[in-house]
Amino acid sequence: MSTKLYILLSGIIVSITMVGLFVATSKLQENKSTHQLANQSDQSVKIARTSTANQKKGKGVESETNQSLTILNMWYDLESSADTGSIRIDSDIKNSRKIGIHSDLLSAIKPGYKVQLPSLVGDNYFLKLGKVEKVTDKEIQIYGELDHNDETYFSTISIIDNTLLAVLSTPSGDYDLRMVDGKGVIYQAEEDAPSKASSVSDLDSFLD
Numbered sequence: 001m002s003t004k005l006y007i008l009l010s011g012i013i014v015s016i017t018m019v020g021l022f023v024a025t026s027k028l029q030e031n032k033s034t035h036q037l038a039n040q041s042d043q044s045v046k047i048a049r050t051s052t053a054n055q056k057k058g059k060g061v062e063s064e065t066n067q068s069l070t071i072l073n074m075w076y077d078l079e080s081s082a083d084t085g086s087i088r089i090d091s092d093i094k095n096s097r098k099i100g101i102h103s104d105l106l107s108a109i110k111p112g113y114k115v116q117l118p119s120l121v122g123d124n125y126f127l128k129l130g131k132v133e134k135v136t137d138k139e140i141q142i143y144g145e146l147d148h149n150d151e152t153y154f155s156t157i158s159i160i161d162n163t164l165l166a167v168l169s170t171p172s173g174d175y176d177l178r179m180v181d182g183k184g185v186i187y188q189a190e191e192d193a194p195s196k197a198s199s200v201s202d203l204d205s206f207l208d
Contacts, residue, residue, distance in 0.1 A: 070114040070126065074105045077119060078183065085180045089187060096187035103182050117168060120186050125170050127155055146170060
C-alpha cells in the first residue's frame with residue numbers, strides 16, 4: 001500500500017470517527033435538554049396547581065369569614081288570646097302584639113348575623129348584631145344596630161334565665177319587648193313613660 005493511500009484511508013477513518021462522536025454528543029445534549037424541560041414543566045405544573053389550590057383555599061376562607069347569615073323567622077306572631085304567662089300590659093297600650101321566639105335560633109346567633117325584627121316593628125327592618133356578651137352564667141347581653149337612610153339606631157337585648165328584655169330602636173320609634181319562656185309582648189314605647197309591662201325570672205331558662 002502506498003503512503004498516499006494509507007494517509008487517505010487514515011483521514012477518512014478519523015473523519016468518520018469524529019462525525020460519530022459529534023452525533024452522539026448532540027443526542028446526549030438533546031436528551032439532557034429534553035429532560036430539563038420536562039422537569040421544568042413538571043415543576044411549573046406543580047407550582048400552578050399549588051397556586052390554584054391556595055387561591056381556592058383563600059377564597060373559601062374569605063367567603064366563610066365574610067358570610068353574613070340573615071335570620072328571617074326567629075319571631076312568630078301569637079293569637080291575641082294566647083297565654084303569655086307573667087307578662088302583663090296596660091289596656092291603654094294600643095300598639096302591641098303578642099309574639100313568640102324560636103329559642104334554637106336565638107341560641108345560634110353570633111356577631112355579624114342579621115335578625116329580622118318582629119312584624120309589629122316592620123318586616124323591612126334588620127338588626128345587625130355587633131356584640132354578644134356573657135355578663136354572668138345566667139345573663140347575656142346582645143347589642144345590635146340598624147342602619148337606615150344614613151342613620152344608625154342601636155338596640156339591646158338582655159337574656160336573664162328564662163326572661164328576655166329588649167329595647168329596639170328603629171326609624172319608626174322605640175319598642176319594648178318582654179318575654180318569659182319564649183312568649184311575650186312587644187309594644188311601642190312611650191317617651192318619658194315608665195314600662196307598662198312586667199316579667200319574672202324564677203322559671204327555668206327557655207334557652208336550655
